[in-house]
Amino acid sequence: MAETVIEARELTRTFGAFTAVDRISFAVAEGEIFGFLGANGAGKTTAIRMLIGLLRPSSGQGIVAGFDVARDPEAVKRQIGYMSQKFSLYADLTVAENIRLYGGIYGLSNAELKAKSADLIERLDLGHARDERVARLPLGWRQKLAFAVALLHEPRIVFLDEPTGGVDPITRRQFWDSIYQAAASGVTLFVTTHYMDEAEYCDRISIMVDGRIAALGEPAALKREQGADSIDEIFVRLARPALAGS
């Protein structure tokens, strides 16, 4: 049994009277690809923001890489990489400059920086765009770059918040190839998505509905339990009452 690297215990976040995340509990083992599914507004991003130390939980506990996200968010941050759903590298800097900046922030030595950025640029096939400002890159490449930067300091866990939003199917496929690649090297991946076909690529998934976790398990097992042909079907079944109610 692999070590647990992400654990949520009754993790809750309220904004005034609204409960965005309602006592969710789950555990992710090292090296897993964990799919964090849910409709828009189900509370995925709020949950992720608590786990990466950007938002203080209202109650409950989140443990990431052995550190409590409320008590020691900065220690958590040293162990994780993060790619937000909104592209958040610097569009007015070049590919190489972005890599250099984040490498520098994570404390890579000059030699490491040089080797790493050359390696990344080659792997991403961005050699020709090395000194191109990121603003001029197509969205798919930008996402790849963002993922690469999230992996730059070799974190144990990487959080990807809707990494493939808005990109074409081929780029999406390629993106998942790089996710597999990262997982193969031992990185734990926590991925939110609302593409249900992507859910099938994950080792385990959870489905969030209205701030709660409505289903949790391996995709195949879930389909068997629920007697459904696809994750999509399960998702619609679980999410429909919530959507109809809102």
Add this chain to the structure above:
Amino acid sequence: MRTLRFLLQKEFLQIFRDRQILPMIFLMPILQLIVLASAATFEVKSAKVDLLDQDHSPTSRRLVEHFAATGYFRITGRPASLAEAERDLELSRARMILNIPPHFEEDLRRNRRARLLLAYDAVDGATAGILSSYSAVILGRFEREEQAELAVERRSAAPLVRTSPSFWYNRELSYRAFMVPGILVELVTMVGLLLCALNIVREREIGTIEQLNVTPLKRWQFIVGKLVPFWLLGLAALALGLLVAKLVFAIPIRGSVPLVFAIAAVYLLAMNGLGLAVSALSYTQQQATFLALFVLLASILLSGLFTPIDSMPLWAQKLTLANPMAHFVEINRRILLKGSGFGEIQDHFWYLPAAAGIILPLAVLRYRKVGS
């Protein structure tokens, strides 16, 4: 420290790449200096005067000559009656009526006293006041000359008291020389406060700050990385402004330039702190702009830049003590125009490190990496 180097490098790359910010930092100050220093003047020149000369004597002509010769007044109308002159005033065709009654010369010679009517359009009270004081000076000069002439004729004594004012530090009473040091302070403030606040909020709005916030980057590193560039840019704007002041306006720089920069360096710490505070309180660039402009305007109005602090009500005078800008405006005027050294500006200087010491830590504490 190494991390900081990467941050600063990034910040300068961005600033120098920005096609709007960079010209804004260096062009706007120059433009503002040129426009404001020339337009923000209380000097009144060639005010339109309706002349109603009912005396038609050599003396009345000499009097009119005195007015016209100064360049401050221009005889633009010669109405036939007082009613007509009043109508001109009403229609803003004239700013002043110079009414010389009949027998002006005769009264002056016989009684050594004569009446003269000066009427001003006082909708703009400040201008009317200035015109009135110009007139007083002109009349004084006229009177002295007439008296001297009479004295020769009558062999009476010349007046015993004669005043000759001597204006120190700004001999020509140049309004521009007075304004430019203050406007320089305003420029430094704009860069240090407004641009600094907008830059941070922009990162928040675009979302790039979130990526930084999930790194182990320390709060102080982020803040220093943000403040240092705008601190330096503020000093650069000052250097440029001083150069323009010297070369374009020929403003005297009588005191020590290094002293000006040393004080600006302390002052900018306080302004950067304010900028940081504004950014910590705003989520969008719109909010930040509004807030920063409010702070800026309040600072300017209470700085003595456009209106003398001495003529403010007492409570407002007290408020200016808490306004770092007011102190720097006063200090800059003293250094540049009077050539004051550190000893002569201390009464204002100590407010600046005090302001920086209060504002900066508060702003730093208010800045959060983790949302609550």
